[in-house]
Amino acid sequence: MLPKKIIKKIPGNILEPSRREKQGYIDDLNTKTKAELLELVERQDKLLTNKSFLRKLPDKGEKISKFRTLLAEELSRRDEVEKVCDKFSGLNVGKSGMLDEIEWTGKYSQTVRESPLLDSDDESDEERNPLKILATQSGVGTYKKRYVTEEPEERLIKPEDLKDAEYSVSNRREGSEPMEDAYVKHLCDKFEKQREKKREPFRTHRITKTKPDEQSVNIQQSKKPLGPHWEVTAATPPPPIHGDVKLINLQESLHLQKEQAEKLKGIVTSPITQIQAAVQKMKWPIVRANKKMKSQKRMALLFIILLIKLLKRVTAGLAMLWFNELFIEFQNFER
Numbered sequence: 001m002l003p004k005k006i007i008k009k010i011p012g013n014i015l016e017p018s019r020r021e022k023q024g025y026i027d028d029l030n031t032k033t034k035a036e037l038l039e040l041v042e043r044q045d046k047l048l049t050n051k052s053f054l055r056k057l058p059d060k061g062e063k064i065s066k067f068r069t070l071l072a073e074e075l076s077r078r079d080e081v082e083k084v085c086d087k088f089s090g091l092n093v094g095k096s097g098m099l100d101e102i103e104w105t106g107k108y109s110q111t112v113r114e115s116p117l118l119d120s121d122d123e124s125d126e127e128r129n130p131l132k133i134l135a136t137q138s139g140v141g142t143y144k145k146r147y148v149t150e151e152p153e154e155r156l157i158k159p160e161d162l163k164d165a166e167y168s169v170s171n172r173r174e175g176s177e178p179m180e181d182a183y184v185k186h187l188c189d190k191f192e193k194q195r196e197k198k199r200e201p202f203r204t205h206r207i208t209k210t211k212p213d214e215q216s217v218n219i220q221q222s223k224k225p226l227g228p229h230w231e232v233t234a235a236t237p238p239p240p241i242h243g244d245v246k247l248i249n250l251q252e253s254l255h256l257q258k259e260q261a262e263k264l265k266g267i268v269t270s271p272i273t274q275i276q277a278a279v280q281k282m283k284w285p286i287v288r289a290n291k292k293m294k295s296q297k298r299m300a301l302l303f304i305i306l307l308i309k310l311l312k313r314v315t316a317g318l319a320m321l322w323f324n325e326l327f328i329e330f331q332n333f334e335r
Contacts (some may be wrong), residue, residue: 047062
């Protein structure tokens with residue numbers, strides 16, 4: 001049914017809904033299987049038996065009865081087709097066993113093979129074999145074994161070749177030294193001789209390796225019993241790799257501190273002494289007397305003197321070395 005409210009602003013005619021949209025629409029009975037047709041027949045029979053439902057219909061169930069007759073005709077037609085197919089399936093071109101013989105042997109003989117008459121109790125072993133019955137088309141075992149004799153293949157190694165090989169081996173034994181190949185020598189030297197252990201190159205991202213014995217001892221000492229059920233996971237800290245801290249006396253610790261302080265003093269004071277010696281050589285009267293010197297050189301000398309005074313207060317060794325190099329370069333420039 002079309003809706004009552006129709007939008008007339010849209011041009012064109014409104015098409016009726018297709019029959020396929022209706023509930024229970026059946027396009028073609030030929031496409032249905034026999035089981036589906038029987039199910040449809042049962043439904044139509046149930047509807048026809050319901051008389052109260054048929055009275056409410058406008059056509060009083062005429063469409064249902066027509067559809068029921070169509071289903072019955074389709075079922076009867078299919079039954080006839082099945083009967084005809086069964087009759088034709090019994091027909092066999094040629095005599096019994098002919099197709100099996102052609103299929104399995106590829107040959108055909110016109111001689112008729114008469115099978116001996118046997119009672120029900122005197123069945124042969126071949127007829128009782130289920131595999132042979134399944135292998136044939138008609139259910140009677142007609143295939144027989146064929147024995148084919150294969151010719152021996154020619155040998156690649158002949159007795160003459162063996163004689164030549166024995167003769168060459170005997171000549172080698174009698175000779176003084178056999179001829180050795182260079183490639184064989186190379187392989188023997190490669191696998192039999194022990195390789196010299198090469199020293200590994202220094203790499204900045206790796207720790208210097210110790211001897212395997214010392215390393216294993218240190219690792220064994222550092223490991224502690226963490227329990228029988230200890231597992232290294234993200235929630236547990238990893239096991240220690242290096243050994244524990246070594247405990248020493250106060251006297252030993254003071255001695256180590258003194259040695260470290262002396263090393264630092266030597267590193268810091270060595271560039272300062274060099275700069276002071278260079279400054280003592282330079283005298284102030286020379287700077288005053290040399291009036292002809294350019295203004296740029298004077299300013300540079302004054303700047304260097306100020307830097308030297310600041311360096312006396314600086315304790316970092318790297319900064320002092322840098323200023324020392326700068327001063328030496330300036331001296332070379334003056335010369």
